[in-house]
Amino acid sequence: MKYKVSAGVSPLNFKLRLLGVVSFMTLFAGVIVFRLYNLQSAQHQRWLKMAASQHGSSVEVQGARGTVLDSAGRPMAVSVTSASVGVHKSKIKDLHSLAKKLSPIIAQDEEAIVEKIQAAKKFVWLARGLPRPVGDEISALGLASVSSFASFRRHYPQGRIAGPLLGRVGREGRGQSGVERSFDEHLVASDYRFVVQRDARGRLVKASTSEDYLDAGMSLLRGLVGEARTIGSAEALSLDRDQVWGDFSRKEGVALQLTIDTFAQAILEEEFAVGRSDAKAKSVFGLVMDADSGEILAMAQTSDFDPNQLDNVKPSELRNVVVQDNFEPGSTLKPLIVAAALDEGIISLEQEMDCEDGRYKFGRHIIRDSHPVGEVTVAEVLVQSSNICMAKIAQELGRKKLYSSL
Structure with a gap:
């Protein structure tokens, strides 16, 4: 190939310039190719992660806790559909404007919302357990930084009935007291992990679960303390184990059935309230037990609360005093001591005993009766509730037999 060389330019200089241009173009093309290779291959995972962080994120939402039933299968604690509202901090353009829009909807103070968001790193829950219409209203705002998720909240259909016995569930979905806490590991369901996808403007595109429906298992626990019995099918408790709601399957914890009878529980609580008022007592508590099986049919106390209310509940109201407080049997x-002595043949109901006219020295101690009597039958000892004669019967029974009989 021949090149036409301009006047004043030697052929050698022209070839050198041409070689320089070609070399530069070749080097430039090589840099571009290397950069493209570096982006597409060596740094591929890095850019994928960056894109995922900009257009999507994952959020965990609580599953439905297992249902708590009474002895007749009446629901005492259930999980109902609700909405949870969260904020993606990186998508917020005007924090105070956002707080102003959300405040009246979720019933929270604007400053409280601002503080929650500022304290968060990436994502923060603003409210959980909201009614579904509230979640729909927030979704309708079309805010890129706010997401409303389908979730569950605990509901107690019987209201205050058996409140301290059932206990309650906190905002994080874990049992805080009562049956809800004692059997939390059985009642709790695995969480949902949502992959939230957004478009270039940050608007929510879709939300889907990244894990399959896990069979939580269905068990029947009869009694506050007892063995679990497996139920053959979900229909036995009228529960749908694969209830599709929105775009995910409902995950439920294990269902528990108690020996408590709701009607007996309501009657006992009502009678305790009347008795406390009539006797001007500080408190009344007790239980109803099936003497043959030992099953607890009702357990009540006058210091109760409504487990549906999460706010303004005193810690003392969460306490089940029947099983948690120490109380001297007196x-x-x-x-029970007389029954044990009768079984052993040590005494008879017609046998007479000397109650020492209300004062009896036992070792270094003096035992007294509030109603002093002399010689009476064993049956009358029970009627008079004599401490002195009861101590004599227990002494005749002996420490080992007394302990084993109780």
Whole structure:
């Protein structure tokens, strides 16, 4: 190939310039190719992660806790559909404007919303357990930084009935007291992990679960303390184990059935309230037990609360005093001692005993009766509730037999 060389330019200089231009173009093309290779291959995963962080994120939402039933299968604690509202901090353009829009909808103070968001790193829950219409209203705003997710909240259909016994569930979905806490590991369901996808403007495109429906298992627990029995099918408790709601399957914890009878529980609580008022007592508590099986049919106390209310509940109201407080049995133990002595043939109901006219020295101690009597039958000892004669019967029975009989 021949090149036409301009006047004043030697052929050698022209070839050198041409070689320089070609070399530069070749080097430039090589840099571009290397950069493209570096982006597409060596740094491929890095850019994928960056794109994922900009257009999507994952959020965990609580599953439905297992249902708690009474002895007749009546629901005492259930999980109902609700909405949870969260904010993606990186998508917020005007924090105070956002807080102003959300405040009246989720019933929270604007400043409180601002503080929650500022304290978060990436994502923060603003409210959980909201009614579904509230979640729909927030979704209708079309805010790129706000997401409303389908979730569950705990509901107690019987209201205050058996409140301290059932306990309650906190905002994080974990049992805080009562049956809800004692059997939390069985009642709790695995969480949902949502992959939230957004378009270039940050608007929510879709939300889907990244894990398959896990079979939580269905069990029947009869009694506050007892063995679990497996139920053959979900229909036995009228529960749909694959209830599709929105675009995910409902995950449920294990269902528990108690020996408590809701009607007996309501009657006992009502009678305790009347008795407390009539006797001007500080508190009344007790239980109803099936003498043959030992099953607890009702367990009540006058200091109760509504487990549906999460706010303004005192810690003392969450306490089930029947099983959590120590209470000296006193004279209620006397019939058991007499029964044990009768079984051993040590005494008879017609046998007469000397109650020492209300004062009896036992070792270094003095035992007294509030109603002093002399010689009476064993049957009358129970009627008079004599501490002195009861101590004599227990002494005749002996420590080992007394312990084993109780």
